[in-house]
Each structure stands twice: as structure tokens, then as C-alpha cells.
Amino acid sequence: MKLNRLGESTIIFRNKPKIVSRYAIVGKKEGEGPLGSYFDEIIKDDLFGQKTYEIAEREILQKAIEGAIKKGNINFADIDFMIGGDLLNQIISSSFSARHFEKPFIGLYGACSTMSESLAIGAALVDGGYAKKTICSTVSHFATAERQYRFPLELGNQRPPVSQWTVTGAGCTILGSDENSKIYIPMATFGKVTDYGIKDANNMGAAMAPAAANSIIEHFKDTKRKPEDYDLIITGDLGKLGSEILRDLMEYNGYKFTNNYCDCGQIIFARDQKTFQGGSGAGCSASVLNSFILDQMEKGIYNRILFVATGALLSTISTQQGESIPCIAHAIVIEREKEVVNVDNNSNNEYIKRKNGTSKKIKFSK
Amino acid sequence: MLLTYLKVFLTGGIICLIGQILINKTKMTSARILVTFMVAGVLLEGIGVYQYIVDFGKAGATIPIVGFGRTLARGVIKEVSTKGVLGILTGGLTATTAGIAASVIFSFFVALIFRSKTKHS
Amino acid sequence: MDREERNKKYNLYVSSKSPKSREWPNLLYAFLIGGLICCFGQAITDTLQIWFPAMSETELGAWTLTVIIFITCILTGIGVFDDIAKFAGAGTIVPITGFANSICSSAMEFRREGIIFGMCVKMFVVAGPVIVCGIVSSILVGVIYLIL
Known part of the structure; x- marks a missing residue:
């Protein structure tokens, strides 16, 4: 076979x-x-x-x-x-x-x-x-x-x-299978359970960022692609802090995200909604993917995206017993059959661009 | 009169301030804060220090949960001196029963009437 | 890279990158609101003393706590307390209001699972350790007092 x-x-x-x-x-x-x-x-x-x-x-x-x-x-x-x-x-x-x-x-x-x-x-x-x-x-x-x-x-x-x-x-x-829809899923990368020893159950973004980095790097290695091959790389619910950490981790591993990266948790809430680092939960990536992202794909703004929902596999008991948080991320490629000219993907979405300002310049290094 | 209230305000405020510093510095949850202050109250009364704070701050020292711990320890010490060994067991709860029973009964009726609401911010 | 070493390094990196609580406003609110609650308690005590001059100090203290607990439970019930507490932080946790709120909020939260096994069982889910630790330490104090 x-x-x-x-x-x-x-x-x-x-x-x-x-x-x-x-x-x-x-x-x-x-x-x-x-x-x-x-x-x-x-x-x-x-x-x-x-x-x-x-x-x-x-x-x-x-x-x-x-x-x-x-x-x-x-x-x-x-x-x-x-x-x-x-x-x-x-x-x-x-x-x-x-x-x-x-x-x-x-x-x-x-x-x-x-x-x-x-x-x-x-x-x-x-x-x-x-x-x-x-x-x-x-x-x-x-x-x-x-x-x-x-x-x-x-x-x-x-x-x-x-x-x-x-x-x-x-x-x-x-x-x-046999529909007229132009949007399809060509490949998926299953993630490995990753644990970088974060124990603070409040700091989900920091716990999940290594899992996301792992899956994305694995995906790039498997497919021999680069971040630039995607119009948008979007993670599930790392939040503001988590996505900044992910950027650092990716850079550390030799991949640089530009404005084609953002996080569902970060874009679902506005700053004045007092959510601190942004949204989380299974419904966060699900609702953003099924509304904003697929809508933008249908309109032809994005033609190929990498959707990486991230999950923290903890329970209340493991937290109480003081264990660290294992996390997972699965990456899905979503593509749109090309018929429109690929717009310049670095300037197409002002909103995501605005969200991508980093606040603290601390890098993960050797 | 005004001076009394100023003392109450300062004492209460400073005790709460210590709690907030603990929250900010150690990521303690509210349950841990309550436990820490309760035990602190018991121990401070045990070594006989807290009475001075109460004399100075009045309600500022008795309203915080530290004061609750102090009442607990005071009850034990009082009953030990009047009833002896059994006082160790009976003293604490006898002295604090008003606070605990009030919390239970009011919570009971409030929970019968109201349900928890979701937060928006 | 060794896994433990990597985790240690990552934890250090994360804690330096994580935003800290806004120190000053938090401390100020805790101080102000905590102080005000205590002043309010003192006002209750003073009023009660005028109305019932025969009351002993202990009785006055118990009545004051009861009134504050009652108000806290009502505020928790109508869903206002958590909004105040968000600003006040330790200012509402440390006074007896925090204790009453932890019992009342747990009772309300688990009321949906029934009165006996929901509300009554879970009522002390947050406040339980407070009472247990208080009693244990007070007994310790009692034992030491007895020996001395």
C-alpha cells in the first residue's frame, strides 16, 4: 500500500x-x-x-x-x-x-x-x-x-x-468530497505532546507555545516549506504572550515569522475588553477559523494558510499535584484553488499587522 | 473619634496591603491568602502580640480574617484556663461560631434564591 | 540540550517575559478599600454600642462580623461582589468579606447540582482549608498554652 x-x-x-x-x-x-x-x-x-x-x-x-x-x-x-x-x-x-x-x-x-x-x-x-x-x-x-x-x-x-x-x-x-467549494485541506501534521516544564496553569500561552513551535517546525521539515509559503500562519489560543514566545522560539530555530503570523486568541478580543492575554478555549480557534479566516479565504485574500490549534492537556488533579503541563498542537493546511492573482500577503490585512506589535524584547537564546 | 477611625483605616488598610503584596509577588490564590492570614492571626494571638494591634486599630484589626484567627486562639486560651484540657477542643469554635454560622446560613439562603452569573470582564 | 536544562532555561525565559501585575494601582486599591471596610465595621460597632450600651465587647464584635457577612452574601448573590473584588483584590479578600464570599460563591456555584450534594457538600470548597488550618493551629496554641 x-x-x-x-x-x-x-x-x-x-x-x-x-x-x-x-x-x-x-x-x-x-x-x-x-x-x-x-x-x-x-x-x-x-x-x-x-x-x-x-x-x-x-x-x-x-x-x-x-x-x-x-x-x-x-x-x-x-x-x-x-x-x-x-x-x-x-x-x-x-x-x-x-x-x-x-x-x-x-x-x-x-x-x-x-x-x-x-x-x-x-x-x-x-x-x-x-x-x-x-x-x-x-x-x-x-x-x-x-x-x-x-x-x-x-x-x-x-x-x-x-x-x-x-x-x-x-x-x-x-x-x-465532491462539492463545488474551492477551499480544501491538502495536508495535516499531527503534533507530539510537548512539555517544557511550565507549571503555572494560568500561563497557558507559555505552556503551549513550545508545542506549537514543535508542530510548525515538524511541518516545515516534512513539507520542505518555509513560513513565506503561507499567506497566514494562525495558532489557536496562545494569546499575546504565547504568540510572542512562539515567534521567539521559531526565530531560535531558524524560521522567521513576519506579518503573516497571528493568533486566534489574540485577535478575538480587543485590548479594552480586559482579557489580559486574549482568548483561549476550544471555541476560540473554532469560532475564529469558521468565521473570519474562512471568510477571508472565500474572498480570496488568503490562498494558503496553516491553522495550528494548540491544547494544554492538563487536568485540575495534575495541577494540584504540582505537575507541569503537557501540550499539543496539530497543524492543518487549508488551501484555496487558485484563480485570483495572489495579492501581496504582507500588506493585505491591516488588522493582523496592527496586532503584531511586540512589547518586550526578550529573546529565547542559548 | 476621627483619630480612632484614622487608626482603624490605617490598620485595616495595611493588613490588606500586605495581602495584596503577597498576591502580586507569590501568585497566591485567594484561598491561600485566607489560610495564611487565618493562621497568622492564631499564632500572633498565641504569642500575645495581636492584642496590641487590636488595641490600636480596633475594627481595623478585628474585621480582617487575621482577627478571626485571633478570636479562635483567644477562645482556646480562655477555655483552657477555665475548663482545662477540654478547652483546647471547645474554645476555638465556640468563640468563632457566630462568624461561621452566619456565613453558612446567609450563604444557604442566598444560594437558594440566586444563581451564579457569568462574568463579562 | 538536556531536557531538564532546557525546561529550566525556558521557565526562566518565560518568567522574564511574562507581564507582572500592575503594582501601584493594585496596592492602592487594596489599601483604600480594605481600610474603608474596616472603618465601616468600626461604624457598625459604634452604632451598636449606642443602641445597646449593655453589650460586651465580644458580643459587639460578633454582631459586627454578622452584619458584614450578611451584606457580603447579599452583594455576592446579586453578582456585585466579584466586580468590586476585581479592583480591590486583597482589600476584599483579607477582611471577613473574603471568607463570607468564598462560602457564598461556592454555595451558589454548585446549587445547580442539587441542594444536598451540590450546595451543602461544596459550600466549603474554598473556605474549608481556612477553617481546618485555623482550628489545627489554634489547638496547637492551646496545647502549648496548657503546657506552659
Whole structure:
């Protein structure tokens, strides 16, 4: 059998699984952010009219999946698999909403990296001819994450300045084979679990940045590509500090990011929204990918991007026992079939350019 | 009168300031701060220092959780001198029971009425 | 590069790169609000003393705490306390308000899992160690006092 693989950990999808539909739904705070106009739906109430935040999270995910099916005019019978996960213990949000759709369900746990993990597996299923269409989705909710990983919501404590804000939101991408869509996934690089010994569970960006660097470097080695080959390299939820660290780590390894790099967590919130380092959570990369990024690709502003969702694989117990945080990142290449002339990718997005100002000039060095 | 309040303000403010310095410097969570100050109160009363702070700062020294620890230790010491060995066990909670019971009962009823709300900033 | 050495270096790098808490505003707010809460407590004590001159000092202290705890629980219930605490930091954590808030917020948070196994079990999820450590250390003090 022929191995559809490049190098150590990059798999190639020769049949070009297409992105046939997408839907992003976010909470009120995210909707008020700079990307607000790109989201398909903004919920007004974080309880979403439900009794508990857990049910609300489930409903948001369900809404995102239903929205994607409706938006793409997709025949529900064509959907063969539902792939997804979330941050809650035993991924209850995903499996409980899978109960509603009654489709074969592949539950994943990749923490905040779930979006790219589900896209990679979904693309593999479509590419291999195992599925006509798959649902790839993930969700996170500020209130449920806060009570599971941190403190009661009404507890009066101060968030440390390195912390990030869990995004309330869900994203759903539907992958299919024989569609008219121009956007497809040609390859994916699965990441390795990386741990650089960060123990501070508040400083997720610093913990996850080495994992992201590892996966991106692995991807460049496997494909013999360079950062300049991409119109945009976008990480999941490293936040401001994490993405600055990633830049440093990449430079240390001989790859220099220019203005074609940004981070979902960094762009989802504005500075005055008081999130400190920006957004985090599985829903962060999922909602930004399925709104802003794919929208820009559909418009032809980006033709080839590298989407690297990052996840911190910790639990409350491992944190209490004083263990460091292992992290993972999976990289997905998303391409658009070329027909427009490639615009100069260094000047095409003023917003991302503005976000890329670095504050502290400390480099990771020998 | 005004001087009393100034002393209260200063004492209370400085105790809280120490707490904030600990938060800023050591990344302590609020639970750890509470534990540290509680134990500090017990020990300071144990060596007999805290009474001077209370005499100076009045409510400024009794309202912080340090004062709660002081009440706890004072209860134990008092009952030990009147009741003997058993006082070690009964003294502390007897003295602080008002604070703990009040917190429990008010929280109980508040939680029956209100639910936690999500934050926006 | 040795893994441990790499991790050590990375941790050093991260801590030098991480932003620190804004020192001065935080300290100022903690000092001001903490001081004000204590003054408020003193005002309650003074008022009670005028109304009930027969009350002993201990009783006055207990009543003052009860009033502050009551107000804290109400503020926590209506969702205002965490907004104040965000500015005040230790200014609201260190006074008895922090203790009452930790019990009240936990009770509210886990109320959705039921009254017995949610609210009653988890009520002391934050404040539990405070009481346990307080009692243990006070017993230690008592034992030493007994011996001396």
C-alpha cells in the first residue's frame, strides 16, 4: 500500500477533502470584539435560556452544527460521521449533543486543539472514501470552564496578568468530497505532546507555545516549506504572550515569522475588553477559523494558510499535584484553488499587522 | 473619634496591603491568602502580640480574617484556663461560631434564591 | 540540550517575559478599600454600642462580623461582589468579606447540582482549608498554652 505521508508526521490528502460548510456562534463578549461582524450568530445570554451552563454549552454546539448544515444546504442523510470534543470532563458537551444527531460519533479530547484534530481526522475519513461528509466541531464556554478548572464564578479574586479568557463559542466545519467549494485541506501534521516544564496553569500561552513551535517546525521539515509559503500562519489560543514566545522560539530555530503570523486568541478580543492575554478555549480557534479566516479565504485574500490549534492537556488533579503541563498542537493546511492573482500577503490585512506589535524584547537564546 | 477611625483605616488598610503584596509577588490564590492570614492571626494571638494591634486599630484589626484567627486562639486560651484540657477542643469554635454560622446560613439562603452569573470582564 | 536544562532555561525565559501585575494601582486599591471596610465595621460597632450600651465587647464584635457577612452574601448573590473584588483584590479578600464570599460563591456555584450534594457538600470548597488550618493551629496554641 502506498503511504500517503510526508516525513515523520505529515499526512497528505490526495483527494482534496473540501470545506463545504461552516458556522460559528459566540457569546456576547466575543460578539462585541473586533471580529463580531464575521460570526454567524451571537448569543445574548450566556445561559442561552437553559437551566445550567453545561446545557447551554451543549445547545450552542448543537446550534452551530445545525447552522452549518442549514447554511451549506446539506442533506442530513449525506453526513456520515460526527467528530468533535470539548473541554468538559468526559467531553459531555459533544457526546450529549451527538445523542441528538444520531450519527456515528468519534469523540476526541485534544483540549483547545480539538478543532484542528477533528479537521485532520475528518479530512482523512473523507479522503479515504469512508465518508461522504463529516461534521467537525468543538465548543467551549467561559462559565463551565471556569467552574471546572478554576473557581466559583462569584468568588472575588483577581485574575493574574498572564491569564487568558475562555471563549464562549462553538465552531462547526462540514467536510465533504465532491462539492463545488474551492477551499480544501491538502495536508495535516499531527503534533507530539510537548512539555517544557511550565507549571503555572494560568500561563497557558507559555505552556503551549513550545508545542506549537514543535508542530510548525515538524511541518516545515516534512513539507520542505518555509513560513513565506503561507499567506497566514494562525495558532489557536496562545494569546499575546504565547504568540510572542512562539515567534521567539521559531526565530531560535531558524524560521522567521513576519506579518503573516497571528493568533486566534489574540485577535478575538480587543485590548479594552480586559482579557489580559486574549482568548483561549476550544471555541476560540473554532469560532475564529469558521468565521473570519474562512471568510477571508472565500474572498480570496488568503490562498494558503496553516491553522495550528494548540491544547494544554492538563487536568485540575495534575495541577494540584504540582505537575507541569503537557501540550499539543496539530497543524492543518487549508488551501484555496487558485484563480485570483495572489495579492501581496504582507500588506493585505491591516488588522493582523496592527496586532503584531511586540512589547518586550526578550529573546529565547542559548 | 476621627483619630480612632484614622487608626482603624490605617490598620485595616495595611493588613490588606500586605495581602495584596503577597498576591502580586507569590501568585497566591485567594484561598491561600485566607489560610495564611487565618493562621497568622492564631499564632500572633498565641504569642500575645495581636492584642496590641487590636488595641490600636480596633475594627481595623478585628474585621480582617487575621482577627478571626485571633478570636479562635483567644477562645482556646480562655477555655483552657477555665475548663482545662477540654478547652483546647471547645474554645476555638465556640468563640468563632457566630462568624461561621452566619456565613453558612446567609450563604444557604442566598444560594437558594440566586444563581451564579457569568462574568463579562 | 538536556531536557531538564532546557525546561529550566525556558521557565526562566518565560518568567522574564511574562507581564507582572500592575503594582501601584493594585496596592492602592487594596489599601483604600480594605481600610474603608474596616472603618465601616468600626461604624457598625459604634452604632451598636449606642443602641445597646449593655453589650460586651465580644458580643459587639460578633454582631459586627454578622452584619458584614450578611451584606457580603447579599452583594455576592446579586453578582456585585466579584466586580468590586476585581479592583480591590486583597482589600476584599483579607477582611471577613473574603471568607463570607468564598462560602457564598461556592454555595451558589454548585446549587445547580442539587441542594444536598451540590450546595451543602461544596459550600466549603474554598473556605474549608481556612477553617481546618485555623482550628489545627489554634489547638496547637492551646496545647502549648496548657503546657506552659
